[in-house]
Amino acid sequence: MRTLLPALLIALAGVASCGQSGAVPARPAGSAAPTASTTSTTAPSAGRPLAGRVVVIDPGHQLGNSRHRARIERRVWIGNGYTACNTTGTSTDSGFPEATFTWRVAKRMRIELRALGARVILTRKANSRGLWGPCVDARGRRGNAVPADLKVSIHGDGSYAAGAHGFHVIYAPDHRPTADSYRGSRRLAESTRAAMGRAGFARANYLAGGDGLDVRSDLGTLNLSNMPTVMVECGNMRNPADARRMSSPSGEQRYAAALVRGVRSFLVGR
Numbered sequence: 001m002r003t004l005l006p007a008l009l010i011a012l013a014g015v016a017s018c019g020q021s022g023a024v025p026a027r028p029a030g031s032a033a034p035t036a037s038t039t040s041t042t043a044p045s046a047g048r049p050l051a052g053r054v055v056v057i058d059p060g061h062q063l064g065n066s067r068h069r070a071r072i073e074r075r076v077w078i079g080n081g082y083t084a085c086n087t088t089g090t091s092t093d094s095g096f097p098e099a100t101f102t103w104r105v106a107k108r109m110r111i112e113l114r115a116l117g118a119r120v121i122l123t124r125k126a127n128s129r130g131l132w133g134p135c136v137d138a139r140g141r142r143g144n145a146v147p148a149d150l151k152v153s154i155h156g157d158g159s160y161a162a163g164a165h166g167f168h169v170i171y172a173p174d175h176r177p178t179a180d181s182y183r184g185s186r187r188l189a190e191s192t193r194a195a196m197g198r199a200g201f202a203r204a205n206y207l208a209g210g211d212g213l214d215v216r217s218d219l220g221t222l223n224l225s226n227m228p229t230v231m232v233e234c235g236n237m238r239n240p241a242d243a244r245r246m247s248s249p250s251g252e253q254r255y256a257a258a259l260v261r262g263v264r265s266f267l268v269g270r
């Protein structure tokens with residue numbers, strides 16, 4: 001089964017998945033009649049096709065997780081079992097951390113999505129060695145109360161398999177925790193994979209199937225999210241070519257632009 005082998009490979013590679021939380025303001029109750037100005041800021045238009053949309057971006061891990069082992073190893077409920085609150089994430093061989101990569105891509109995505117009119121929620125507010133978490137359960141629930149339109153969780157993989165490189169997109173199977181969001185997540189995964197491919201990124205060559213998609217039931221970030229949600233392993237940080245791209249400003253921008261393209265394509269089809 002495709003779902004088991006990649007999970008095993010990823011576990012062997014020491015890769016982690018992530019998680020956040022916090023109060024999310026509710027949408028306006030609509031008690032007041034909209035004015036011309038508020039209408040113009042939320043209605044989709046040619047220049048702002050994502051106006052009125054809410055996108056959650058989850059920059060995987062927190063830079064300080066490794067300094068707070070006891071906290072991030074605490075067990076949390078993920079809808080079908082318990083896992084660690086979070087993990088440290090991986091890094092390139094030269095020590096560039098996954099947490100910093102995901103944070104930078106997330107910020108670049110936020111700029112682009114806001115320019116398209118979307119409201120953006122990040123699951124963590126900073127990238128700091130003094131901080132830890134949030135846990136995967138909180139990351140999974142973030143945006144549920146808004147409700148947000150979709151969630152993209154950004155990661156980098158850490159496989160030591162010889163020559164392993166490329167991206168893959170993970171979504172949760174049709175199981176009880178995600179019965180409400182499974183179809184949307186699968187469609188978002190396909191949209192994201194297509195956008196990454198159009199941007200010139202190669203599909204991961206080290207997963208069974210080789211189609212750039214993976215289905216996993218063991219990730220709280222996916223299980224507890226009530227909206228279409230994907231986790232993107234943008235590349236393998238232990239691969240020299242992927243690592244160079246993932247630790248360069250131009251590479252980070254390419255990833256961000258591709259992921260935004262996937263969001264846009266999913267939400268408005270263009």
Ligand code: ZN
Pocket residue numbers: 015016017018060061089090098154155156
């Ligand atoms: Zn990760």
